[in-house]
Amino acid sequence: MLALSVKSLHKSYGRLHAVNDVSFDVVRGDVFALLGPNGAGKSTTIEILEGFLKRDDGDVRVLGVDPGDRSKQRWLRSRIGVVLQELTVEPFFTVRQVLERNAGYYPTPRRVHDVIDLVGLREKADVKVKRLSGGQQRRLDIGLGIIGNPELLFLDEPTTGLDPAARRMTWELIRALSSEGTTVVLSSHYMDEVEALARHVVVLTRGRIAATGTPSSLGGRDLGHVAISFTMPEGIAVADLPVVPSCCEGLRVEFDTDRELEVLSRLTNWALDEKVSLAGLSVMRQTLEDVYLRLTHEALTSSDEVRS
Amino acid sequence: MSVVAPTKDHTTRGDLRLVAHQVRYEQKAFWINKTGAMFTIGFSVIFLVMLGATNGTQTISYLGNITNDQYYVPGFIAYGIMAACFSMLTSNLVSRRETGLLKRLRLTPLPAWALLTSIFLSTAIVALVQAAVLLVIGRFGYGVAFPREWLAFLVVLVVGIACFTAMGVAISSVIPNQETAGPVTSVAFFVLLFLSGLWFPLPPHSGLEKFSTFFPVRHFLNAVRAPFEQLPGSSAWPWRDLAVVAIWGIVAAFIALRKFRWSPHHG
Numbered sequence: 354m355l356a357l358s359v360k361s362l363h364k365s366y367g368r369l370h371a372v373n374d375v376s377f378d379v380v381r382g383d384v385f386a387l388l389g390p391n392g393a394g395k396s397t398t399i400e401i402l403e404g405f406l407k408r409d410d411g412d413v414r415v416l417g418v419d420p421g422d423r424s425k426q427r428w429l430r431s432r433i434g435v436v437l438q439e440l441t442v443e444p445f446f447t448v449r450q451v452l453e454r455n456a457g458y459y460p461t462p463r464r465v466h467d468v469i470d471l472v473g474l475r476e477k478a479d480v481k482v483k484r485l486s487g488g489q490q491r492r493l494d495i496g497l498g499i500i501g502n503p504e505l506l507f508l509d510e511p512t513t514g515l516d517p518a519a520r521r522m523t524w525e526l527i528r529a530l531s532s533e534g535t536t537v538v539l540s541s542h543y544m545d546e547v548e549a550l551a552r553h554v555v556v557l558t559r560g561r562i563a564a565t566g567t568p569s570s571l572g573g574r575d576l577g578h579v580a581i582s583f584t585m586p587e588g589i590a591v592a593d594l595p596v597v598p599s600c601c602e603g604l605r606v607e608f609d610t611d612r613e614l615e616v617l618s619r620l621t622n623w624a625l626d627e628k629v630s631l632a633g634l635s636v637m638r639q640t641l642e643d644v645y646l647r648l649t650h651e652a653l654t655s656s657d658e659v660r661s
Numbered sequence: 662m663s664v665v666a667p668t669k670d671h672t673t674r675g676d677l678r679l680v681a682h683q684v685r686y687e688q689k690a691f692w693i694n695k696t697g698a699m700f701t702i703g704f705s706v707i708f709l710v711m712l713g714a715t716n717g718t719q720t721i722s723y724l725g726n727i728t729n730d731q732y733y734v735p736g737f738i739a740y741g742i743m744a745a746c747f748s749m750l751t752s753n754l755v756s757r758r759e760t761g762l763l764k765r766l767r768l769t770p771l772p773a774w775a776l777l778t779s780i781f782l783s784t785a786i787v788a789l790v791q792a793a794v795l796l797v798i799g800r801f802g803y804g805v806a807f808p809r810e811w812l813a814f815l816v817v818l819v820v821g822i823a824c825f826t827a828m829g830v831a832i833s834s835v836i837p838n839q840e841t842a843g844p845v846t847s848v849a850f851f852v853l854l855f856l857s858g859l860w861f862p863l864p865p866h867s868g869l870e871k872f873s874t875f876f877p878v879r880h881f882l883n884a885v886r887a888p889f890e891q892l893p894g895s896s897a898w899p900w901r902d903l904a905v906v907a908i909w910g911i912v913a914a915f916i917a918l919r920k921f922r923w924s925p926h927h928g
Binding site: 402405427430431433434437439441442443445446450454455457458459460497501 | 679682683689690694761764767770771772924
């Protein structure tokens with residue numbers, strides 16, 4: 354069962370083709386991340402899914418209905434939750450008042466008390482919104498996103514501005530929601546967050562899809578180039594090593610390769626024969642951030658060439 | 662997981678409860694914000710008391726020798742309604758739109774009509790409360806009699822509230838940002854009030870009187886005054902004045918519905 358289905362979506366603002374032939378599916382219960390640099394079309398895509406913007410072309414289904422169909426909007430909005438980037442809460446209400454008010458909009462809301470606990474604002478429940486710290490306001494925003502007990506939750510950079518502890522708490526909350534069956538659509542600039550939470554990823558650049566996959570396989574990350582490194586054993590010169598290292602930093606040597614099994618095997622066999630240890634041996638794949646930067650950079654330079 | 666077909670999960674009773682729920686929070690928001698309460702109810706009371714203290718018992722020769730107090734009570738009731746429905750509502754809507762509050766509401770299942778109805782009802786409550794306060798102060802502080810024709814008085818208030826609310830919503834849709842909202846509405850509002858004879862009665866057939874007949878403010882002032890029947894032989898039902906106010910209201914409602922926007926102007 355699909356929570357989201359997007360086929361050949363197009364949206365232009367004047368001459369700017371903000372979303373250009375974008376297609377993807379999200380199954381129910383998934384945590385899905387939409388990534389891309391600012392201006393890549395993420396927000397436009399999400400606002401079309403939320404029914405806030407009209408699409409120019411393509412087919413979109415959210416929880417099985419067309420978000421552009423006005424007669425279905427109320428039904429749909431009682432089943433989705435939205436956490437926007439900018440803080441938008443009346444500063445003069447208390448945390449509890451705002452949550453109680455919004456709970457009244459939904460047919461089957463969560464209990465206000467439970468939501469206050471879930472977002473960790475129990476001590477601040479009767480404090481006015483304007484007296485909250487930035488991070489606490491962000492958590493209230495998330496509380497407002499889940500108060501209606503949504504089947505599908507849109508989170509636009511949910512942890513921007515949060516301290517590390519609050520960030521981890523938000524991650525736990527997103528995992529808990531997901532395990533209860535809530536579908537989560539996430540946008541974020543933090544690749545560790547995407548890696549920790551998302552099961553599927555789409556990277557947008559200039560309105561087009563640059564890559565899709567899981568965080569661990571995105572852009573051939575699970576296949577490509579690997580960095581093997583260790584600390585030089587005492588009394589061994591770099592020239593004694595069976596493989597020529599690509600670089601050294603102090604006592605640390607590094608081998609960049611896309612044939613990691615062969616290089617590892619030669620190094621470890623050599624170490625066993627010589628009876629030396631390879632202290633701190635590590636095999637590093639590219640980080641998600643490396644892959645993301647490469648993908649978005651490639652897209653930018655290649656489209657520049659097309660234009661010129 | 663089964664496929665749930667979109668069904669209507671709201672009923673008329675549920676909708677009424679939803680409006681009542683929203684009105685409660687609109688009211689809370691209004692009374693928490695002291696500025697709003699001050700600007701509508703506070704100002705009208707202060708103006709009435711101040712002007713009443715300075716020259717309240719003097720009579721106005723070209724208005725059938727009624728006293729200034731008799732002149733000011735209906736005038737400031739009208740002022741309070743215009744302040745609540747037009748001035749306050751405009752800046753309230755612009756700031757809610759520009760800070761993204763309206764956009765956020767749009768993403769909840771609260772329907773647009775329910776929000777607008779609640780805003781209208783909430784402003785109406787404020788307007789009626791201030792009218793009651795002024796009537797009581799006028800009656801017991803200055804001996805100004807209550808309206809003789811209560812039904813006419815109520816009809817005038819309801820028409821005024823509806824029309825000035827529509828004008829407030831229309832103007833708020835045209836104003837681009839919060840910085841402009843305050844000055845534009847305050848200046849336009851106070852100049853029109855001044856020219857329409859709120860603070861001093863306009864002599865009949867004066868240039869000002871002719872100028873102000875184009876705008877709804879003067880007609881509304883006259884309409885609120887009529888049911889008091891202060892002048893012998895005058896009618897309690899100010900049909901002509903009400904018609905002008907209503908025309909402005911209908912045009913404004915048309916603009917409001919076409920131009921209303923939920924998103925802030927910046928990005």
